[in-house]
Amino acid sequence: MTRARLAYMPLITYPDIAPDDSVSAAVAVAVALGLELHAKTFSVEIPRASSALGGVLLDLPGMIRTTEENSVVQCRRLEDLVRRKAGTAVKAECTTRKLATGLTLDAAAIQARYYDLSLLPWAKDKLTIQDLAQAVVFGSGRPAILVPPSAIPEKINHVAIAWDGTRVAARALADAMPLLADDARVTVLTIQDEKQLERGDIASALASSLQLRGLDAQAKSVLLNGRPIAEALQASAAEAGADLLVMGGFGHSRIRDFILGGATKGVFRDLRMPVLLSH
Known part of the structure; x- marks a missing residue:
């Protein structure tokens, strides 16, 4: 059943x-x-x-x-x-x-x-x-x-994962996995010029891990080039043809006011496609 x-x-x-x-x-x-x-x-x-x-x-x-x-x-x-x-x-x-x-x-x-x-x-x-x-x-x-109001997907077969190797990103990936169909495509997005990464090939490493699970996955490097991080991630996901962007939600509450990370704040301010946030 x-x-x-x-x-x-x-x-x-x-x-x-x-x-x-x-x-x-x-x-x-x-x-x-x-x-x-x-x-x-x-x-x-x-x-x-x-x-x-x-x-x-x-x-x-x-x-x-x-x-x-x-x-x-x-x-x-x-x-x-x-x-x-x-x-x-x-x-x-x-x-x-x-x-x-x-x-x-x-x-x-x-x-x-x-x-x-x-x-x-x-x-x-x-x-x-x-x-x-x-x-x-x-x-x-x-x-x-x-x-967002502009999103009317018939199917969600292509998912973009915002990946920086952190615990929050891993949690978001795990939360998204049950939503992926067997024939789903996955694009792993890693921003190269925003912060120091653990290593330079983390996107390829995750794509390889997803391929071992039978998924059609590929890595894609993203450069900010002066853009806000949320704009760069959503634009890159859309350019790759993704129907959904998956990312970790960075933030905490201080006296009922949410203090948000840059990417999370940008998504709430200017949402351009369906975004799965996991905290």
Whole structure:
């Protein structure tokens, strides 16, 4: 019996909402990878605050009630979108959870631990959506795929691995291996002019290791030439024809603020293709 691989997709509705095209793209990635999709929409509960002037100048209870009702409506709409885009291609389960403001990020990260990976619709100008993605990537202990709205893959048969020989890169590779089909192609990307590497042939060494496992793998050296590292990696992966970039997520939390490594920060700021981040 083939075991199902479960993907988790958290979708918030306040104060930002993931764009429909990003959600649709994330569903397409689930279909391309043959994942069973479990979408969780979060509706908001706003604490009631008393104000001496609230009833005179503003109808605060009414505004809160309207915001909460709109959040529920958006949850239902997003669930319908997920089901419609999944169709009969993959099994898609959608549920809703109501949480007070400020609790959603931790709740999503904790819930993601019960799945094989997370699919995270990305939005360039919506900071809350990016905060949610960072919380899941760094708080779940599971791999996560950031999905830009432009990504509508039919298949994911070619994967690029950002490889520098570190523990985090090895973890990302291990997390990506179950997603690779038997006929998958792998391009190992190593940046040569960014930092001192353990040795000069680490990309070829990994490609040889993957070939021993029956994979069609090749090494590719990358030069920054003044480009940000995230831009260089994504451009090189796209030039190689890869459908997915796999990389380790460098970062840690300091008083609830995420301190990100250069490549990870660049991906969150300017995502150009589906990127699997593993921390």
